[in-house]
Amino acid sequence: MYVAVKGGEAAIANAHRLLADERRGDRSVPELDVAQIREQMSLLVDRIMTEGSVYDRDLAALALKQARGDVTEAIFLVRAWRNTLPRFGASAPVDTAAMRIRRRVSATWKDLPGGQVLGPTFDYTHRLVDFALAAGGEPEAAATAEPADDSRDCPRVTDLLDDESLIERHDAVADGPAPDLTREPLAFPANRSLRLQALARGDEGFILALGYSTQRGYGRTHPFVGEIRTGDVEVFFTPEELGFAAPLGRVTLTECQMVNQFHGSKERPPQFTRGYGLAFGAAERKAMAMALVDRSLRARELGEEMTSPAQDEEFVLAHCDPLQATGFVEHLKLPHYVDFQAELELVRGMRAAHAARRDAPANNETLTADPAPAREAAE
Amino acid sequence: MNPTSYEPASGYNFAYLDEQTKRMIRRAILKAIAIPGYQVPFASREMPMPYGWGTGGVQVTAAILGPQDVLKVIDQGSDDTTNAVSIRNFFRKTAGVAVTTRTADASIIQTRHRIPETQLSAGQVLVYQVPIPEPLRFLEPRETETRKLHALGEYGLMYVKLYEDIARNGHIATTYAYPVEVAGRYVMDPSPIPKFDNPRMHDMAALQLFGAGREKRIYAVPPHTSVRSLDFTDHPFTPQVFTEPCALCAARGVYLDEVILDDRGQRMFVCSDTDFCEERRASGHRGHLLGEAPAALSGQPAQQEAC
Numbered sequence: 001m002y003v004a005v006k007g008g009e010a011a012i013a014n015a016h017r018l019l020a021d022e023r024r025g026d027r028s029v030p031e032l033d034v035a036q037i038r039e040q041m042s043l044l045v046d047r048i049m050t051e052g053s054v055y056d057r058d059l060a061a062l063a064l065k066q067a068r069g070d071v072t073e074a075i076f077l078v079r080a081w082r083n084t085l086p087r088f089g090a091s092a093p094v095d096t097a098a099m100r101i102r103r104r105v106s107a108t109w110k111d112l113p114g115g116q117v118l119g120p121t122f123d124y125t126h127r128l129v130d131f132a133l134a135a136g137g138e139p140e141a142a143a144t145a146e147p148a149d150d151s152r153d154c155p156r157v158t159d160l161l162d163d164e165s166l167i168e169r170h171d172a173v174a175d176g177p178a179p180d181l182t183r184e185p186l187a188f189p190a191n192r193s194l195r196l197q198a199l200a201r202g203d204e205g206f207i208l209a210l211g212y213s214t215q216r217g218y219g220r221t222h223p224f225v226g227e228i229r230t231g232d233v234e235v236f237f238t239p240e241e242l243g244f245a246a247p248l249g250r251v252t253l254t255e256c257q258m259v260n261q262f263h264g265s266k267e268r269p270p271q272f273t274r275g276y277g278l279a280f281g282a283a284e285r286k287a288m289a290m291a292l293v294d295r296s297l298r299a300r301e302l303g304e305e306m307t308s309p310a311q312d313e314e315f316v317l318a319h320c321d322p323l324q325a326t327g328f329v330e331h332l333k334l335p336h337y338v339d340f341q342a343e344l345e346l347v348r349g350m351r352a353a354h355a356a357r358r359d360a361p362a363n364n365e366t367l368t369a370d371p372a373p374a375r376e377a378a379e
Numbered sequence: 380m381n382p383t384s385y386e387p388a389s390g391y392n393f394a395y396l397d398e399q400t401k402r403m404i405r406r407a408i409l410k411a412i413a414i415p416g417y418q419v420p421f422a423s424r425e426m427p428m429p430y431g432w433g434t435g436g437v438q439v440t441a442a443i444l445g446p447q448d449v450l451k452v453i454d455q456g457s458d459d460t461t462n463a464v465s466i467r468n469f470f471r472k473t474a475g476v477a478v479t480t481r482t483a484d485a486s487i488i489q490t491r492h493r494i495p496e497t498q499l500s501a502g503q504v505l506v507y508q509v510p511i512p513e514p515l516r517f518l519e520p521r522e523t524e525t526r527k528l529h530a531l532g533e534y535g536l537m538y539v540k541l542y543e544d545i546a547r548n549g550h551i552a553t554t555y556a557y558p559v560e561v562a563g564r565y566v567m568d569p570s571p572i573p574k575f576d577n578p579r580m581h582d583m584a585a586l587q588l589f590g591a592g593r594e595k596r597i598y599a600v601p602p603h604t605s606v607r608s609l610d611f612t613d614h615p616f617t618p619q620v621f622t623e624p625c626a627l628c629a630a631r632g633v634y635l636d637e638v639i640l641d642d643r644g645q646r647m648f649v650c651s652d653t654d655f656c657e658e659r660r661a662s663g664h665r666g667h668l669l670g671e672a673p674a675a676l677s678g679q680p681a682q683q684e685a686c
Contacts, residue, residue: 327430
């Protein structure tokens with residue numbers, strides 16, 4: 001048995017060729033095209049856009065195809081591409097109150113201005129595998145209705161109680177210009193804008209599990225879904241030479257406003273506080289989980305006792321990025337034989353010392369055979 | 380491999396990164412050189428290779444690379460490990476610079492886990508890939524705390540750790556990424572090079588730059604700077620010593636890789652620095668197993684006498 005040491009260029013080239021072949025799968029089955037992925041795997045495309053931080057459905061669909069359906073790999077492709085784009089400015093904050101609603105539900109109000117709109121949701125479906133779908137066939141067309149007169153009037157739930165100051169307000173202007181996580185290194189303590197940015201780009205599974213942990217007592221926040229809305233908003237940008245805001249186009253967003261109990265502190269009266277989640281496309285799970293974690297991360301600001309991972313900004317922000325996590329975990333498969341050689345010598349030496357002590361017990365009354373607390377094995 | 384130039388890929392800026400990004404990285408590098416051993420935060424970019432695979436080193440190299448440079452990339456001391464091949468190809472593709480495997484011919488050497496055996500000279504730059512730039516990280520997980528400790532020059536934690544090693548094992552049980560003190564001030568992680576390499580960081584004629592992409596830090600050791608491996612007067616720092624010479628080129632006093640030859644416990648020790656080993660063999664040095672070594676190691680068919 002001989003372990004090859006040299007990784008030749010030919011081996012790499014052939015591995016990539018094999019990868020492309022496996023991506024294609026059985027060549028007697030028709031190839032997926034990008035438009036099919038974009039239209040029929042749209043929730044996956046939304047996730048890639050959100051964590052990839054690029055709103056481009058075709059690009060995300062292509063990345064998914066290239067990545068053989070590996071979401072993290074697709075996000076990786078999208079982010080690396082995004083990184084090569086020039087940055088010419090920041091858009092005006094989008095106005096989600098003016099969203100063209102596709103779905104909007106509130107758990108805190110039975111009815112409210114603008115109404116509850118179920119929209120295309122898996123909620124209330126029975127999760128029975130539809131074997132008929134395997135045979136194909138077109139579903140019936142969606143039901144339609146005349147728009148109600150007040151369809152434009154769909155204020156955010158969190159603005160409804162403003163008069164009484166029962167729910168905290170958030171003054172966007174006070175925050176100043178939004179920081180950019182991809183252009184500034186993350187420093188701690190981070191402000192809320194930066195945290196939200198990191199959470200929006202954060203891995204859905206990780207954020208979901210953290211949000212879930214707050215519901216199970218690890219940094220409890222007593223949340224209610226004030227509102228979830230999905231729909232299209234217009235994006236405006238003010239070019240310097242123009243001097244006024246020009247519309248750039250529409251993006252689909254999902255926004256979640258969590259409303260959380262707050263018992264008050266010396267400085268602040270009891271009030272409902274807010275956790276906020278926002279994601280590209282239809283991404284309700286992500287937006288809700290993000291809102292839970294956002295609220296939880298405000299523990300320090302609100303003077304709450306900090307006991308749990310989801311309240312720990314350094315823990316959450318340093319570990320939520322899917323690419324940072326996957327890169328560092330997977331780098332363990334790179335060769336480490338120089339370091340391993342160093343450890344081999346160390347363990348051999350310690351084993352020899354251990355054997356010597358064992359064979360001469362008279363000289364050894366206190367020393368024990370503790371294994372060395374060696375540094376984390378591979379880096 | 381002799382230095383050869385290639386046509387760069389179209390559609391990308393020279394060496395992949397845009398000029399604004401390079402300027403930002405160069406500023407961080409300048410600051411790092413001005414404060415030896417201090418970790419400078421920088422806005423690390425997402426590169427087209429994964430975090431943990433050298434994105435920090437790649438960004439530093441991309442920022443300092445010029446069309447006239449000759450680049451060498453090694454991983455574990457070798458030019459032929461897959462990731463070194465991949466990074467070298469990346470710069471060949473995006474910058475079209477000349478690449479080489481000969482240490483003496485390179486103006487920039489990007490490395491993972493080793494310092495080349497051949498002594499580096501003034502004008503050369505050694506770029507290290509760094510996974511965890513914070514030497515105190517495994518003693519104190521919080522960045523806010525570790526930055527404070529560095530600011531105060533408070534390295535008691537590290538000395539306590541080394542002391543506990545001695546109390547438990549009779550010696551310091553850190554074999555790689557062995558912490559160093561730079562220019563009498565900052566304690567620095569030398570990246571996971573074996574402690575064998577530590578002494579060569581001291582007073583090195585070449586500029587040493589360290590890039591950590593995922594952790595967004597750059598640090599530096601300017602030429603001819605003092606680099607001291609942490610130790611105690613009664614327990615001085617001792618690098619690894621190999622008892623046998625390289626089986627291919629008979630070199631002593633170099634770092635060796637242990638290569639398992641079969642499933643019956645047969646093994647041989649060969650130079651970790653493949654270029655160094657090849658050059659020695661080219662100038663006539665012969666190790667005791669040169670004729671029998673697998674071709675993938677020796678670069679020549681087994682059982683065949685080299686002349």
